[in-house]
Amino acid sequence: MININNNITPDQWQQILDSADASRIEHDERPDSLYITTTDLNNKTRHIIYDNYERLHMPGLDYIVEGNQKTGRLYVYNSSKMARAPISLNQGLAIARNFFNEYGSRMSEEIVNDYFMLTNLHVKF
Numbered sequence: 001m002i003n004i005n006n007n008i009t010p011d012q013w014q015q016i017l018d019s020a021d022a023s024r025i026e027h028d029e030r031p032d033s034l035y036i037t038t039t040d041l042n043n044k045t046r047h048i049i050y051d052n053y054e055r056l057h058m059p060g061l062d063y064i065v066e067g068n069q070k071t072g073r074l075y076v077y078n079s080s081k082m083a084r085a086p087i088s089l090n091q092g093l094a095i096a097r098n099f100f101n102e103y104g105s106r107m108s109e110e111i112v113n114d115y116f117m118l119t120n121l122h123v124k125f
Contacts, residue, residue: 007071013047013063016074016089019096020049020061027100034099043067047097057079058107059095078112085115097123 060077098104
């Protein structure tokens with residue numbers, strides 16, 4: 001089983017948000033290109049960053065906080081694999097910095113593929 005420390009704080013999630021927005025600006029994407037929202041369900045709060053235009057090659061990032069916890073878990077989503085995998089803060093920042101280029105897309109796909117191949121699990125929320 002893969003052992004990844006994917007616990008991050010709200011401040012670290014904000015760093016990821018800021019990095020994704022900087023990537024949007026760097027790649028001259030429209031302000032509405034990032035779909036950023038928060039939802040509450042079953043005592044979990046899910047914060048997400050996705051491509052608002054649903055382009056298949058784009059990564060997605062999820063930050064899930066359970067109950068009143070001070071930290072939450074970070075995941076990457078890959079559209080072509082239609083699956084998620086846990087990621088570290090460093091991986092999340094790298095994907096966010098490269099959200100709108102091929103490196104971010106490839107990185108997310110490789111992480112999700114490797115996770116699924118090693119665990120045969122899909123991460124569900």
